[in-house]
Amino acid sequence: MILINHQYGKKFLLPVFLIYSVLAACKKNDDVPKVPDVTAKEPLWADSVFLYASQVYLWNEQLPAIKDFNPRRYVSSEGQLHYKKELFDISQMAINSQTGNPYEFNRLIPSIPKYSAIFGASDNGPEMVTAEVSDRFGVSIVVVQEQALYVKYVVKGSDAERAGIRRGMRIVSINGRPVEITAAYIATIMKIFNEGTQLDLLCRDHNVDRRYSLAYKRNNYFEPILKDTVLSLPDGRKAGYLAYLRFTDVRHVYKDLDRVTGGFAASDVSDVIIDLRYNGGGNLTELDRLANLLAPFAADGKVMRREQYNDLVKSGKATLLSKQPIFGADGLPIYYNGRVITYGDVDYTEEKNTVYFNKTAGIGTLKDLYVIVSEHTASAAELLVSCLQPYLKIKIIGVSAAAGNLTAVRTYGKPVGFFPLVIGNMSVYYSLFRNVNANGKGDYYDGLQADISVYDDPQFDFGSRGEAGLEAALALISGQRAQHPATELIRGAAASWRDLNVQEHPPGMQKSTIMLKDGTSIRVDR
Structure with missing residues (x-):
C-alpha cells in the first residue's frame, strides 16, 4: 500500500496490519464478540478502528465495550466500510462535563469530528489536513459581501509576494476571466488554485490595475x-x-x-x-x-x-501501538539498535513529555x-x-x-494533538494527547x-x-x-466576507x- 505523507507529499510503502489476532488485548475475552469465519478484511478493519480507539483515544474511558459498540454494523451488505461514520460516532461518545457536549462537537461543521480524522484510499488523502488555497501559488483570496474578490493574504517567500501582490488588493480578473461571484465561476477558479499550473491575476490597488503572472512550482517552501x-x-x-x-x-x-x-x-x-x-x-x-x-x-x-495521554497509554499498556512503526519525514521507517521502532517504544509518561x-x-x-x-x-x-x-x-x-x-x-x-496510525488502507488521526x-x-x-x-x-x-x-x-x-x-x-x-474553501x-x-x-x-x- 502506498500512502502520501500529508506534510511533505512524499510516498512511502507501509505494511497493512490486521489486528484480529490481538482483539483480546483490548478488552476482556468475554467482551470480544464471536465473529463468523470470513475472509473479508472490512469487518476486521471496522473492529480495528474501534479497538485502537479503546486503547489510545484521549477519552477512552468513556467508550463502551466492543460488543456494545458493534463496529461491524458500519460494514454494508455489499462489504463497504463506512469508516468516517464509525469514527464520527466514536468521537461523539466522550462528553465534556463542563459543557455537556461531546469534546469533539464541531460547532463550525457539526457533521464531522472536531479533532479526529480518518482517510481512506479513495479520499484526497491525509494531506488535506494541512492543505490551503495559498499553498499552490502563495495567494489566498476571499469573497467580500458576495460582490468582489480580495486578497486575504500573500505568503512570504512566494513568487506572489516577490511580485508585489499584497493583502487588500481587489482582484479584477483571473486567467483572463473577469470576476463573477457565481457558483460556476468560483468552481472554476478553485480548480485553478488547487490544480492549475498558471495563475494570472489582474489586481486593483488604489484605483490602479496591475497584472501579475504566477507559475506553480513543485516543492515550494513559503516562510510563515x-x-x-x-x-x-x-x-x-x-x-x-x-x-x-x-x-x-x-x-x-x-x-x-x-x-x-x-x-x-x-x-x-x-x-x-x-x-x-x-x-x-x-x-x-x-x-x-x-x-x-x-x-x-x-x-x-x-x-x-x-x-498528557490517557492512563493506558501512559502506563505502556496500549499494546496495539507496537503494531505501528514510526516513519520519518522522508517516508522511511526509523531504525534504532538495528530494528524499526514503533509507537509502542515511546515513553508517554508526563515526566518525559514536559517541556521547559x-x-x-x-x-x-x-x-x-x-x-x-x-x-x-x-x-x-x-x-x-x-x-x-x-x-x-x-x-x-x-x-x-x-x-x-x-x-x-x-x-x-x-x-x-495526534500522530497518524494506519489501519488497513486507512490513515487514522485519533485525538491522542x-x-x-x-x-x-x-x-x-x-x-x-x-x-x-x-x-x-x-x-x-x-x-x-x-x-x-x-x-x-x-x-x-x-x-x-x-x-x-x-x-x-x-x-x-x-461588509462581511467568506473564504473560498474551509x-x-x-x-x-x-x-x-x-x-x-x-x-x-x-x-x-x-
Missing part, C-alpha cells in the same frame, strides 16, 4: 511570517508587530523568528502584538521556539507545557503580550497563548469576517474568548494603520480601551521529537 514591523506609540514607546501564518517544518532551519524578535529587543519595544488570526497550528518544536523568544528571563528553566523554557534569545523583558486571533486560530497557535499565560499579561483581540455579529470571537478550541501549561490549564475545548472583538477587514494590509485588529491592540496598549463592549464588533466597513481539519500538533522508554530522544522530522 506574513508581516513584521515596529510601531511608534504616541507616548514615545514602541510596539513590535508580528503576523505569523503557521508553525512550520523545522527542517528548513527557519531563522526569521530570531531575526524579528531580536529586532524587537534591539528596538527596545515595550509591548508585542502577535497576529495569529489565520494560524491553524503546526509543529510543536517551532511553537516552543517562539514561546522561548517571547518569554521573560524569569521563565527560564520553568515549565512551558506538559503533554530555555531562554537564550529574543525579548527577555516583556510583560504584556497582545494576541490577535479568529475562530480559525487553532492547535499550536492557541497553545502558544496558553503556555505564556502564567508568565505574561495577555490580552486577546478577536477578529471576525462577519461585520455586525455581536458575539465575542472565540478561537477554534483545539488543545489536543492534550497539552496543559505550568498552571495545569488547558481545557479550552470551546476556544479562547477574546477580550475585545472587531471586524477583520481584508481591505487593510497586515500591520497597517486603520486595520481594526491592530488598532484595537494599540488602543489597549495605550490604555484607551475601545469604547464598545467586548462583545461588539467594531466595523471597519459595512478546512475541515486544522493542522494538528505535530511532534518533531519522541522520547523512547530507554531515554533516547529520536527526531522524526529528519
